[in-house]
Amino acid sequence: MRGLDTRKAQVTAGWSSPWRVVALGVLAGLLTSGTAMAQMWNRLGPGTRDYASAVYDQSTNRFIIFGGQHSPKLINFNDLWYADNALPQAGGSSVNLSWQMEAPRGFRPPERYGHSAIYDATNKRMVVFGGGTGFPGSCVNDLWLLTGANSNPAGQWFNQAFTGTAPSARRFHTAVYDATGNRMIVFGGSDCVSSALNDVWVLTNANANGVTPVWTQLNPGGTPPPVRMLSSAVYDPGSNTMVVYGGTDATTTTIYSDVWALSNANGVGGTPVWTQLSTGKTGPKARFGHVAAYDSTNNRMMVFGGVAKGAPFSDSWVLTGANGKAGAPAWVQVTPTPTIGGKRFGAAIYDPGTNQLGVFGGASNSISSTDDHISILTHANGLQ
Numbered sequence: 001m002r003g004l005d006t007r008k009a010q011v012t013a014g015w016s017s018p019w020r021v022v023a024l025g026v027l028a029g030l031l032t033s034g035t036a037m038a039q040m041w042n043r044l045g046p047g048t049r050d051y052a053s054a055v056y057d058q059s060t061n062r063f064i065i066f067g068g069q070h071s072p073k074l075i076n077f078n079d080l081w082y083a084d085n086a087l088p089q090a091g092g093s094s095v096n097l098s099w100q101m102e103a104p105r106g107f108r109p110p111e112r113y114g115h116s117a118i119y120d121a122t123n124k125r126m127v128v129f130g131g132g133t134g135f136p137g138s139c140v141n142d143l144w145l146l147t148g149a150n151s152n153p154a155g156q157w158f159n160q161a162f163t164g165t166a167p168s169a170r171r172f173h174t175a176v177y178d179a180t181g182n183r184m185i186v187f188g189g190s191d192c193v194s195s196a197l198n199d200v201w202v203l204t205n206a207n208a209n210g211v212t213p214v215w216t217q218l219n220p221g222g223t224p225p226p227v228r229m230l231s232s233a234v235y236d237p238g239s240n241t242m243v244v245y246g247g248t249d250a251t252t253t254t255i256y257s258d259v260w261a262l263s264n265a266n267g268v269g270g271t272p273v274w275t276q277l278s279t280g281k282t283g284p285k286a287r288f289g290h291v292a293a294y295d296s297t298n299n300r301m302m303v304f305g306g307v308a309k310g311a312p313f314s315d316s317w318v319l320t321g322a323n324g325k326a327g328a329p330a331w332v333q334v335t336p337t338p339t340i341g342g343k344r345f346g347a348a349i350y351d352p353g354t355n356q357l358g359v360f361g362g363a364s365n366s367i368s369s370t371d372d373h374i375s376i377l378t379h380a381n382g383l384q
């Protein structure tokens with residue numbers, strides 16, 4: 001059934017409510033203008049959740065959200081939602097957000113959280129890998145393909161076949177997509193037992209569009225990052241570099257604030273090599289469960305939120321020179337107005353056309369609460 005297709009929540013500048021909806025907005029000190037954005041509480045949209053995946057279709061301004069977990073009651077999801085009119089366009093200060101719950105053909109993936117998803121915007125295909133299936137419980141290493149991922153109604157789910165040896169089962173890993181080479185790059189995560197990981201895998205023919213995907217493990221040179229989960233990763237297509245920031249070990253005892261670059265990250269063009277980037281003395285505190293996005297035009301990585309030792313962060317940072325190829329990278333803190341409560345384990349998208357970062361869900365101000373809002377950071381890269 002698609003009887004829940006028309007759900008609207010008005011997004012307006014400076015709006016507030018009894019549900020304490022706030023927003024990310026103007027970057028104080030860096031911008032001369034901007035609009036703070038907030039989504040009204042929407043009880044008819046997706047249930048509150050963290051550890052979901054999200055991809056963005058820029059051509060239709062659609063946020064595509066899959067799965068996740070309602071951590072307070074350990075309820076896992078395998079539902080698919082569209083947020084239409086997800087980001088304000090052409091400098092607008094409001095948007096008529098509309099939620100749609102989709103029911104693609106085929107068998108849906110089992111419920112999961114802490115998985116990854118990448119999106120092929122040209123062929124409208126979403127690829128989902130791994131995740132956790134219970135808490136406590138096991139991890140999986142299955143591969144799922146959603147064709148027509150941006151269609152109305154959505155296309156069809158496939159439990160995607162592949163060749164090669166798959167990565168071990170995991171959750172809380174990262175995945176980035178090389179759209180030109182049609183390759184998904186997976187890093188790290190947790191084995192759902194007692195260990196974190198720092199291995200790197202590439203799925204070639206990732207969109208499975210007429211060719212079977214193939215898994216290959218990379219064996220990079222250099223000293224690898226320490227094992228970690230709940231880190232972030234972004235991909236620079238121009239230099240074929242994956243940049244990893246933060247994360248934690250399997251017990252959340254050791255928490256990281258380091259930045260690592262993997263050259264030749266898609267396994268093509270030379271031997272991949274790990275390099276730890278020096279980012280100066282000023283930077284964000286160590287954290288995990290944050291979100292990150294990348295502006296490839298200006299070589300800037302944006303980081304928001306996260307948690308360390310039970311305390312959530314609500315700060316925003318930009319790493320200039322993020323790929324390490326053009327001068328020394330440096331952290332710059334930005335101060336959105338108004339601020340938003342510490343949000344971690346959420347799902348993020350970035351629109352380079354409007355320079356906006358959108359964050360859905362996650363935990364907000366306490367470990368025992370999850371969120372169902374979309375918060376929007378305008379001028380996200382710290383530039384006009």
